[in-house]
Amino acid sequence: MDTPHDNPQHSPSDGPATPSRRSFSEEQDHASGPSEEAEQGVRQQMRDISEVAAVEVIVTSAVHLMSAAAVKCGLGHEENAEQLKDLDEARKLITALAGFVTAAAPEIGSQHAGPLRDGLRSLQLAFREASIIPDAPGQGPGEKYTGPVN
Numbered sequence: 001m002d003t004p005h006d007n008p009q010h011s012p013s014d015g016p017a018t019p020s021r022r023s024f025s026e027e028q029d030h031a032s033g034p035s036e037e038a039e040q041g042v043r044q045q046m047r048d049i050s051e052v053a054a055v056e057v058i059v060t061s062a063v064h065l066m067s068a069a070a071v072k073c074g075l076g077h078e079e080n081a082e083q084l085k086d087l088d089e090a091r092k093l094i095t096a097l098a099g100f101v102t103a104a105a106p107e108i109g110s111q112h113a114g115p116l117r118d119g120l121r122s123l124q125l126a127f128r129e130a131s132i133i134p135d136a137p138g139q140g141p142g143e144k145y146t147g148p149v150n
Contacts (some may be wrong), residue, residue, distance in 0.1 A: 062101055062116050065101040066123060069093035074127045087131060094123050099144025117146075121123045124149040 049057075070076065072093060074085030101120055107114035119140065127141055128134060129150070135141075137148040 043077050055112055058100075058104050058108055059112055059116065059136055062097060062104070063121075065093055065097040065100065066116075066119050069097060070126070073123060073130050075126055085130065087127065088122075090130075094120070094127060094141035095145075097123070098145040102145040120146065121149055 002089055053088050069090050070085045071081070072090035076084055078084070097120055098123060101113065101116045105117070124140055124142060124146070135143075137150070138144070140149060
């Protein structure tokens with residue numbers, strides 16, 4: 001409740017008060033500025049994403065997975081690419097990519113799926129080459145979705 005007795009800052013006879021105490025409604029008003037800006041930003045992003053074709057979203061997502069998997073396979077261009085290698089993480093990313101590409105292929109058509117499959121196959125081969133202990137045929141990352149890669 002905002003009464004003069006409970007919150008002397010807002011007593012009508014006092015005039016402007018010191019900013020030591022604020023009512024709950026003032027706190028909400030004060031906090032609503034940045035959240036309104038954030039909400040506007042989200043609305044703008046939603047409008048922006050609504051203008052992008054599904055094929056572009058799918059292909060972009062697949063390329064992000066490919067890029068991350070390539071780095072985890074040690075294929076980065078940086079000097080420390082070998083230090084960034086993490087085959088356990090690469091296996092997860094390649095498997096996710098294989099499932100994603102396999103599921104998306106009928107929806108995005110062969111003109112988009114073909115290059116994604118080629119990139120996936122290259123990553124699977126790079127993983128096999130980087131691995132100290134080779135997986136059995138059909139047991140490599142993503143091979144349950146793509147079949148054995150040699």
